[in-house]
Amino acid sequence: MASDLIRFSVAMPEDLLETFDEYVARRGVNANRSEVIRDLVRDALVDELWDKPGVEVAGTITMMYDHHTSDLTHKLDEVQHDFCNEVISTMHVHLDHHNCLEVVALKGDAQKIRMISDRLLGIKGVKEGRLTITSTGRYL
Numbered sequence: 724m725a726s727d728l729i730r731f732s733v734a735m736p737e738d739l740l741e742t743f744d745e746y747v748a749r750r751g752v753n754a755n756r757s758e759v760i761r762d763l764v765r766d767a768l769v770d771e772l773w774d775k776p777g778v779e780v781a782g783t784i785t786m787m788y789d790h791h792t793s794d795l796t797h798k799l800d801e802v803q804h805d806f807c808n809e810v811i812s813t814m815h816v817h818l819d820h821h822n823c824l825e826v827v828a829l830k831g832d833a834q835k836i837r838m839i840s841d842r843l844l845g846i847k848g849v850k851e852g853r854l855t856i857t858s859t860g861r862y863l
C-alpha cells in the first residue's frame with residue numbers, strides 16, 4: 724500500500740552531492756537519488772524506533788562462536804527458549820571444525836529485542852555478533 728509520491732527540493736553543498744551521487748552509482752544501475760534518499764530516511768526512522776516503548780520491530784542477531792567453549796551452546800539455547808515468543812527462527816551453520824555461525828530472527832517489542840540481543844551477545848565465548856533491526860513495515 725504505497726502512498727502517493729510527493730516531490731520536494733533539497734539543498735545541499737555541491738561536494739556533498741557529488742559524493743552522494745557516487746554512492747548512488749555504487750548502489751547499481753537501477754538506483755537513483757530519490758530511491759536512495761527514501762532508503763536512508765527509512766533507516767533513520769527505523770533507528771529511532773529503538774527508543775519508543777511498545778513499538779514492534781523485526782530483527783536479526785548474527786553471531787559467531789566456537790562450539791567447543793564450555794556450556795556455550797547450552798546457554799545460547801536457554802536464552803532462546805526463554806524468549807520463544809520473540810525468536811521466530813534460528814539458522815545454524817557449522818563453519819569449520821570449531822566455529823559456528825548462528826543467525827536468529829526475532830520479532831517483538833524493540834526494547835525487548837535489544838535486551839535479548841544483549842543477553843545472547845554477552846555470553847562468554849561469543850566471538851563476534853551484531854543486532855540488525857528493521858521495521859515490520861507497520862510504521863513506514
Ligand code: NI
Binds near residue numbers: 790815817822823
Ligand atoms: Ni556448529
